[in-house]
Each structure stands twice: as structure tokens, then as C-alpha cells.
Amino acid sequence: MTSAGNLPIMELLSKAELLKQGAEARIYKTLFLGRPTIVKERFQKRYRLPLLEEKLTHRRTVQEVRSILRCRRAGISAPVVYFVDYTSHCIFLEEIQDSSTVRDHIASTRWSASSVSDVSLECLAQMMGSTLAKMHDEDVIHGDLTTSNMLLRRPAGHGECELVLIDFGLSSISALPEDKGVDLYVLEKAFLSTHPNTEALFQKILKTYAASSKKSAAVLKKLDEVRLRGRKRSMVG
Amino acid sequence: MHLSHELELFPNLNVTQILFKDVKNAAELRQNAVEGTITGALINPTMLVSPFQVLVAANKAVHLNKTGKMKTRSLFSEIIFNLSPTNNISEAFKRFGISDGDDSVLVVLVHNKEESQLVTDITAKVDGQQVPLDDLSSLSDHAKIKKLYKITPQEEKCGTLLDAVVCRMATKDVM
Numbered sequence: 001m002t003s004a005g006n007l008p009i010m011e012l013l014s015k016a017e018l019l020k021q022g023a024e025a026r027i028y029k030t031l032f033l034g035r036p037t038i039v040k041e042r043f044q045k046r047y048r049l050p051l052l053e054e055k056l057t058h059r060r061t062v063q064e065v066r067s068i069l070r071c072r073r074a075g076i077s078a079p080v081v082y083f084v085d086y087t088s089h090c091i092f093l094e095e096i097q098d099s100s101t102v103r104d105h106i107a108s109t110r111w112s113a114s115s116v117s118d119v120s121l122e123c124l125a126q127m128m129g130s131t132l133a134k135m136h137d138e139d140v141i142h143g144d145l146t147t148s149n150m151l152l153r154r155p156a157g158h159g160e161c162e163l164v165l166i167d168f169g170l171s172s173i174s175a176l177p178e179d180k181g182v183d184l185y186v187l188e189k190a191f192l193s194t195h196p197n198t199e200a201l202f203q204k205i206l207k208t209y210a211a212s213s214k215k216s217a218a219v220l221k222k223l224d225e226v227r228l229r230g231r232k233r234s235m236v237g
Numbered sequence: 238m239h240l241s242h243e244l245e246l247f248p249n250l251n252v253t254q255i256l257f258k259d260v261k262n263a264a265e266l267r268q269n270a271v272e273g274t275i276t277g278a279l280i281n282p283t284m285l286v287s288p289f290q291v292l293v294a295a296n297k298a299v300h301l302n303k304t305g306k307m308k309t310r311s312l313f314s315e316i317i318f319n320l321s322p323t324n325n326i327s328e329a330f331k332r333f334g335i336s337d338g339d340d341s342v343l344v345v346l347v348h349n350k351e352e353s354q355l356v357t358d359i360t361a362k363v364d365g366q367q368v369p370l371d372d373l374s375s376l377s378d379h380a381k382i383k384k385l386y387k388i389t390p391q392e393e394k395c396g397t398l399l400d401a402v403v404c405r406m407a408t409k410d411v412m
Contacts (some may be wrong), residue, residue: 008246008300012245033244062272066408068408075391081302081408082408084408162395
């Protein structure tokens with residue numbers, strides 16, 4: 001699927017720094033219009049039928065971009081979109097500087113095991129709960145909630161930390177408590193498997209979620225139901 | 238004074254922005270733009286938050302031009318169209334293009350060489366005072382911009398006005 005339009009991007013990416021390669025996309029770091037930028041390139045899956053491949057990749061790109069704007073309009077931090085190239089499925093996003101993933105933050109905080117760090121985790125749990133509540137109240141389903149998809153931005157000097165959500169590739173719009181419950185379930189599984197012995201912390205997230213969202217009761221009820229499904233769960237009712 | 242930026246995606250192309258105040262011949266300039274005798278985009282600077290906003294619009298215009306997917310008829314009208322948060326072309330020209338009574342103009346040139354001659358040529362056509370690009374912030378009408386781009390109050394807490402504007406410009410095709 002190469003056309004004349006793709007060459008400039010390929011040129012730029014060949015000189016850019018590759019940060020990560022996931023199952024779906026490569027993440028590059030570069031300068032764009034003078035600003036530090038992340039380029040997310042959804043590459044081709046050649047094992048897929050070309051027509052399906054194009055439709056799917058395009059749809060993922062579009063959903064990602066739509067959800068980011070929707071979140072930002074509601075006051076949820078997500079990277080600013082600078083440019084989207086629909087021919088090569090590349091999204092040019094603001095590079096969130098002075099930040100670390102929530103995953104790294106929790107891991108490093110728990111290593112130091114001092115009382116100060118525990119307070120910080122409390123705060124983090126509250127931020128996560130309230131941000132997710134706001135997101136679900138906007139009917140945005142993230143689709144891939146993990147602590148690696150949340151960044152903690154701490155501008156140098158101030159105490160004010162900010163939670164930034166990233167990677168909206170699997171996101172969708174839905175008002176259904178079921179979908180929101182599943183979204184939280186995905187986070188719970190990812191959270192507890194990545195960070196052992198954090199059940200209390202996750203409960204704190206849910207508690208803040210419940211307090212912050214107007215529609216939380218139905219969602220949390222669904223979460224309980226969803227937990228009873230899944231692998232190695234008895235569906236005997 | 239003027240600002241020139243080489244597009245990272247199109248390294249042989251530069252975008253040059255020149256700002257003018259106390260412009261007396263806006264009507265004539267607008268006519269020239271329509272006729273095509275000015276090879277640049279003439280933009281109403283009160284709708285601009287920052288030169289970065291123009292770069293985003295210009296980059297997208299060049300990209301769409303190269304891939305044959307422009308929505309308007311020329312590169313310069315495409316730059317103006319890309320500034321708009323909506324997909325209505327005539328509304329974009331009305332809001333972001335210059336009007337006959339305007340007293341300030343931002344000229345945007347896209348070129349592949351050293352710009353000093355081009356700047357001189359344009360400056361000769363504008364009956365006004367060239368001022369540094371930094372003056373743009375004093376011309377921005379933030380209230381008008383917020384209203385046109387429909388910026389929510391919550392959004393202003395998670396980013397700057399420029400962030401909100403650029404994000405809408407970049408995503409409007411799929412919203």
C-alpha cells in the first residue's frame with residue numbers, strides 16, 4: 001500500500017527514534033513542527049486480507065483520534081493530536097514530557113516502602129478513580145486500561161501531578177454499564193497481575209470511582225457480574 | 238521579524254509567516270488573493286493563537302496536496318480551510334480569511350528556497366507595517382476563538398487554548 005504520499009513519512013520515521021513496538025503499532029519520537037512529538041504508526045498485518053486490513057486499521061486510527069478529542073473536551077488529559085495521516089495510519093501526538101507510566105511509578109514507589117510513598121499511592125488511586133469516572137460519564141470506553149496506558153505528569157518544581165490517559169486504539173463510545181464494567185474489569189486484571197498485593201489500592205480506585213461518577217452503581221454491579229464470568233470461573237448459576 | 242519553518246515531513250519546503258499591522262489595502266489584497274496574483278494565504282490574525290496553529294494547518298495542506306486529497310482548490314485556500322474547526326469551506330474563508338475592512342493581515346508563504354526575496358515582494362504589496370510574529374498574541378481575540386472553536390471550560394484546565402484549537406484542527410475530518 002505504498003503511494004507517493006507515504007514516502008515523506010517513511011523518510012521521517014527512518015530518522016526518528018523508535019521507542020516501542022507493540023502488537024499493532026510502532027511508537028517513534030521525533031520533532032514535528034518544532035515540537036517534541038510521538039508518532040504512532042499502525043503497521044500492516046500482511047496475514048490479513050488487504051481489504052479487511054485497511055478497514056480495521058483505519059477504524060482503529062479514527063477511533064483513537066475521536067476518543068482523544070472527546071476526552072479532552074470533558075477535561076480528561078490525553079495527548080494533543082497534531083496531525084493524522086490516514087494513508088499510512090500514523091498519528092502525530094504531543095509528547096508528554098516529565099512523566100512516567102503509572103506502572104513504573106507504582107513499582108518504584110513500592111520498592112522504597114516509606115510512609116511518604118504510601119500517601120502518594122493513595123493520591124494516585126484517587127486520581128485514577130475520578131479520571132475513569134469522568135471518562136465513563138462521557139461514555140468513552142478506553143478498551144485497554146492498564147497502568148502502562150496511564151502517565152503521571154509532574155511538571156518540575158510544582159507538587160501538582162496530572163494523570164494522562166494514552167493509547168485509545170481499542171476505544172469506543174458506549175453508554176452501557178456492561179461496557180464500562182468490562183473496561184474496569186480489564187484494568188483490575190491488569191492491575192492485580194502487574195502489581196502484586198495491591199487489592200486495597202484497587203479498592204480505593206473503585207471507591208473514588210463510585211463517589212465521582214453519577215452512574216457508578218450500575219457499572220459496579222456489572223463489574224461484579226463480569227468477575228463471575230471469564231476463565232476458570234464456574235458459570236453454574 | 239518573519240518566521241520561517243522547514244516542514245519536517247517535506248524538508249525541501251518552508252513555511253514563512255509575515256505579520257502586518259495598520260493595513261490600509263485589505264480589500265485590494267483580498268482581491269489579489271482571489272485572482273491568484275498573491276502566491277500566499279492571507280489570514281485574519283485575530284483568529285490565531287500562535288504561529289504553531291498556522292504550521293499545523295500548512296503541514297496538513299501540503300500533505301493533502303501531495304496525496305491529491307485537498308478539499309479546496311488551491312494550497313493556500315486549503316491552509317485557510319484547515320484552520321477552521323468545521324468542514325464548511327465558505328465559513329472557513331469568512332472567518333479565517335481577510336475581509337475588506339481588516340487592518341491586520343498574516344501572510345503565509347510556502348516555498349522551497351531562501352525567503353528574503355519573497356518577503357520583500359510581499360511587503361511591497363501590503364500597504365501596512367510589518368511587525369514581529371511575537372505581536373500575534375496581542376492581536377488574538379481569545380474570546381472569539383473560544384466561541385468559534387467551542388472550547389469547553391473543562392478543556393481549558395487540561396491544556397492551553399492552543400492545544401484545544403490544534404486538536405480540533407487535526408481531528409475535524411472524523412468528528
